[in-house]
Amino acid sequence: MTRNTLRAESGVRYLSDEQRADPLFTNSIARAMQVLAAFHHADRPLSLAEIASRAGVDRSAAQRIVHTLRSLGYIRRDDEDRGFLPGIRLLDHTLDFLRLNPLIQRATPVLLELRRNVRERVDLSLFDGQRVVYAARMQSKRETFYATLVGHSVPTFCSSGGWAIMARLPEPEAREIIEASDRTPFTPRTLTDPDAIITEIGETRARGYSIAVEQILLGEVAIGVAVTGPQGRPVAAIHVAGSLAEWTPEDFSTRVAPLALEAARAISQI
The missing domain is CATH 3.30.450.40 (GAF domain)
Known part of the structure; x- marks a missing residue:
């Protein structure tokens, strides 16, 4: 078996019970990041159901998170309205990482x-x-x-x-x-x-x-x-x-x- 594509890290990063129990840990932020990470291995726009499955959250939570991130410019509908894609605002954070x-x-x-x-x-x-x-x-x-x-x-x-x-x-x-x-x-x-x-x-x-x-x-x-x-x-x-x-x-x-x-x-x- 061979592999010929190079990808980002897989979407869901598993955390220990101790990490999740930390009083400073914010689960809602973690779920939002898991939704963004759902696109890491995608080859095409993703449906809401696919995002929920890849992110490890239920469909209702995925819908709320996608709506919020779309409002902020971090997720968008693709041009043919077949599903969702990462938004242009993510590039601002890439630039921050590289320049700093x-x-x-x-x-x-x-x-x-x-x-x-x-x-x-x-x-x-x-x-x-x-x-x-x-x-x-x-x-x-x-x-x-x-x-x-x-x-x-x-x-x-x-x-x-x-x-x-x-x-x-x-x-x-x-x-x-x-x-x-x-x-x-x-x-x-x-x-x-x-x-x-x-x-x-x-x-x-x-x-x-x-x-x-x-x-x-x-x-x-x-x-x-x-x-x-x-x-x-x-x-x-x-x-x-x-x-x-x-x-x-x-x-x-x-x-x-x-x-x-x-x-x-x-x-x-x-």
Whole structure:
């Protein structure tokens, strides 16, 4: 089985009884966010019943929440009136996250210079447990619509950035991420065996960067380098991706890895 689309995190984030019992926790806000998250895996406009099912709320609650969010501009009817879609006001919050994030501010000029030097796709992804989320994407000459969008994510267990990040974690923590992940392969070459992934992480740790060949996309080779925060813990990764039609993994590593390592050092807080 293979996967060829990259999506946001699944809609409903399950909370512990302790979290829900917190007197500061507001259930109505949580339900509203679950309604917005219902669109994460959607391929088309959603009906009210579909939103209720995906959000884990009853139809009456979904109707009230959708009406409120629609009034505020966070949900809209699609142009052919077939259902509901996210509204334009959500982009205001995306902009806030990107412009106020100090890591992204610090990384952007460094990534632009790296892109000019390597002339291949350069991405910055943020570490979020079992996934890494693209926060900056600088494209090459070979791109698809999905490869241009921030907010997409790939699993930590099989991505070049994920391997680079896990190489900076204690091995028990890395193994916990791997074993908790849905390890459905993206390609026939995607590593899914935990021990094989741990071995790859060890090699990444030894050389300082990862080399992922056709782990997410067929025909792609990617270099990953971790970006660290003030305590030396990995918070993000730089990915540089090229085509196997133009590069061997060895030549790509020789050309790209030193530049990616230099960029990561410039962005990291040491």
